[in-house]
Amino acid sequence: MDTTGTLFMPPGQSTLSGEVDSLFYFIFYMSVFFFVLIVAGTIIFVYRYRRRGKAGLTSGVSHNTTLEVTWTVIPLILVLIIFVWGFKTYMRMNVVPKDAIEIKVTGQKWFWSFDYPEGATTVNELVVPVDKPIKLLMSSKDVIHSFFVPAFRMKMDVLPNRYTITWFEAIGAGNYDLLCAEYCGKGHSEMLGKVKVVSDREYAEWLEKGPGTGEGLNPVDFGAQLYKSKACFTCHSVDGTPNIGPSFKGVYGHKASLEKGGETAVDENYLRESILDPQAKIVAGYQPVMPTYQGVLKDKQIDALIAYIKSLKE
Amino acid sequence: MTDAHSHQPYVAHHFTDAFQQREAAKLGVWIFLLTEILLFGGLFVAYSVFRAWNPDMFHNAHKFLDVRMGTLNTVVLITSSVTVALAIRAIQLGRKKQTIGLLVATLVLAGVFLVVKYFEYSHKFHLGQLPGKYYTFTGVEGSNPHVFFSIYFAMTGLHGIHVLAGMAVISWALINTMKGKYSSEYFTPIEMAGLYWHLVDMIWIFLFPLFYLVG
């Protein structure tokens, strides 16, 4: 459990989170006021005017213009304040600062991939520098997803065949949850990621290293890293339990029976095909839901993944 | 029961008199017509949205509709509206035979409309101008021309179903007229059937220019 933050909101970590929270609490206290007013009124009336014995004729009051105007006008003024306040922040959420770093976000069943201006790509981990506005240019490859980072109070739908844009500026280094907030099927609740906010220097170093190149790793270790970072683990386990897709444990060298009937030998070519054109051969008992990694993975990365899968013997 | 309405067999027991029953039926049918308009309203919105996004494609695609057939059908439907209106007048005057004749004429015209539609549809099927993923025609310039034909088939198809429903209602009125259920005193069902038919006609009056003329 988080320890800071308030009863309702998690700790705010973006330049706009404070603004959102203050409006939230304005409405909150206003609601508490009206709630207490109504509940106290109810309790008092119920007690004070409880029926004793038979009900006789009661008072015929049915109007009081002053009262009626009051309870129309005061809420009206309050909602107008809320409206303007909410709209102002909403506009700031939608107008991207000019000097923002632009990162391309792709949502896909069921993972996020990020393309950085310097050419790096990551999956399910968005690395950004602190105190810099980040513009997100987002689109989806299949159905609608929604990019949601509670700590930044930001959310934006990610649509197929269209770009949506949003931005944020983180105010503290750390790791923050990224969730998919638009229902997108079986793996919707597994479509999770992290936003890793680092200092300017660390960000520069990280870009320098060229994330995802596997520099200094042997192919199997690099493959293991990619298995995590490219989200294979959302659907494939390495311990033999079937998930959305078959487990990688011991697949290599065995025969896979196919949905259409027949079977195929699991060799390097088949593995490669499964990654680049997963719909070509569907393993029996599974749905054709694996996304293609064409364009997401480079050849060297595919080789490393194959090496890693080969290493997972029974 | 104290109400003295039992001598009019067509007044249902829960109405006090024929006037109340007639007024209720009228209001009911008008509200029903309103829901029909809203049903088509959704499609008109879809039409406008896609037309606004792809004006050129819409224009190119609409050239493949046959204006002569459309015009013919417009004339046929307007005429049928006239015959049904005359049928109502005839029954109000108590002319049963004339009413029957006019209702039959309305049905025949409705039939003609459907036959013409059949020829239009089969021509398009033949060319592969089918809705959505069955669309195979290649002669229309612009992106996604199948959307035009999807909307065309959805709207004219739904309208066609309404023509069929209208024919059923008119047939029912016709049979009851033959049985002698209506008279110059009681003719609400024919009036209501007529109202419905006018609506069917009116929707076509909107469809025709939107698809055949402006595209």
Add this chain to the structure above:
Amino acid sequence: MNNNETANSISFLSEPKGLKSWLFTLDHKRIGILYLGGIMFSFILGGVFAMLIRLELLRPGPDLVSADTYNQLFTLHGAVMIFLFIIPGVPAALGNFVLPLMLGAKDVAFPRLNLASWYIYVVGAAFALYSLHSGAVDTGWTFYTPYSVQTQTSVVSMTLAAFILGFSSIFTGLNFIVTIHKLRAPGQTWFKLPLFVWALYATAIIQVLATPVLGITLLLLILERLFGIGIFDPAMGGDPVLYQHFFWFYSHPAVYIMILPGMGIISELISVFSHKKIFGYKAIAFSSFGIALVSFLVWGHHMFVSGQSEIAAMIFSFLTFLVGIPSGIKVFNWLSTMYKGSISLETPMLYALSFLVLFTIGGLTGIFLGALSVDVHLHDTYFVVAHFHYVMMGGTVMAFLGGLHYWWPKMFGKLYSSLWSKISVALIFIGFNVTFFSQFILGTKGMPRRYYNYLDQFQPLHAFSTVGSWILGLGFLIMFVYLIHSLFRGRRSGPNPWGALTFEWTTPSPPPTYNFKETPRLTHGPYDFDKIAVEETK
């Protein structure tokens, strides 16, 4: 007991006899009861789905069901509760029974259409159940494209079900409008109508105007699935956001189809059990129309993060707030009605008071969601789930149960146990708050909805909520037991057990088939407790 039989023999329940006489009945009271059976069945079905959802969410990770099954569960829970339970709920079941009685009429304007609407309801329900059998849908009750076009599950039969159910709703609405216009008793002018009638009237207007649009939307969705017509599916050149506009154009007004009749019931209950003239009659009547009218123009508040233009978002947010004002007016009027009354805490009144508390919370949290910047954070989280359960369950269902307990003696001529019914209200009230208040906190902390699995930090609150659902379930269990018990063993009720002034209480309980021996003439207003002394005839 002998007395009973003679009194019973003329009631609409006992005469004519036989299953056929029920299945072909044109009596609005029997049709109301047929509907009541249908929606209670649906409520239990939806409720069982809900209990399974809560059970699965007790702990993170897969326990009870698979991810696919979970997705089907919340979809079916939502769709059954919305389309089969709450939309027909108050109008078609209670409204059908009470409306003609309240107007001093013998029946609704079109009894055959009324029966037809019930059969259409049954056919729609059959399609919904069939979809269960043929690979239950997993799209969420909103059927968003393009997911609903791509998924392998039986979207077509469920959307067809909703489409068909729409007609049932339209027919009920149409029937009510005409009935209210044309079949009022002599002397019953518009401003002497019970407020429940006004509420049904405003509801009927929305039913008639909004439902056809849902119909065409679902039809297009079905065509999209079958033919790929390219209206909503981006892969075929369509626009998924257009679908959302179409869907919410109906489904926002639909939430007022759910709440307005409930508010009508509350007006009756508070006035009758406070034995006091209603405060602000016209304000309550007209605010329903205010709500109905504006409700057509706020649908975009479900789409603040869908990428619609800022201008559109601004207008939708503004109008959303305007809807809060008439709702507030009603709440304050109910409160004032109790002032200087003579309040008795019978079970229906306890439901009315629960409504007051819970609907206020539900409505005020709607204000959070209407605020643009706050909704960006809260959209599609459990905050929204909690909001709509507070208004639907805490609002409409409480009102429905209040109405059911209020008119139960009229419908069946039997009284239920006062003690057990109070125990059950208490359990439902407590269980409800435990289940759903925790969800507000889950939502603000960032727990998205429609999640099969969740991050560990949300576990305590989820567990709390699940425990609440057990209390809630127990409350309902008790309710079903004592209600059924009352049917067989309950004490007979007199014509007017609560001492109310509207027409339905002037006939015997249960009423005879023809309702009134003679068409009654209205001599006083529905809430003239300051002028007329009424006896409670229990």
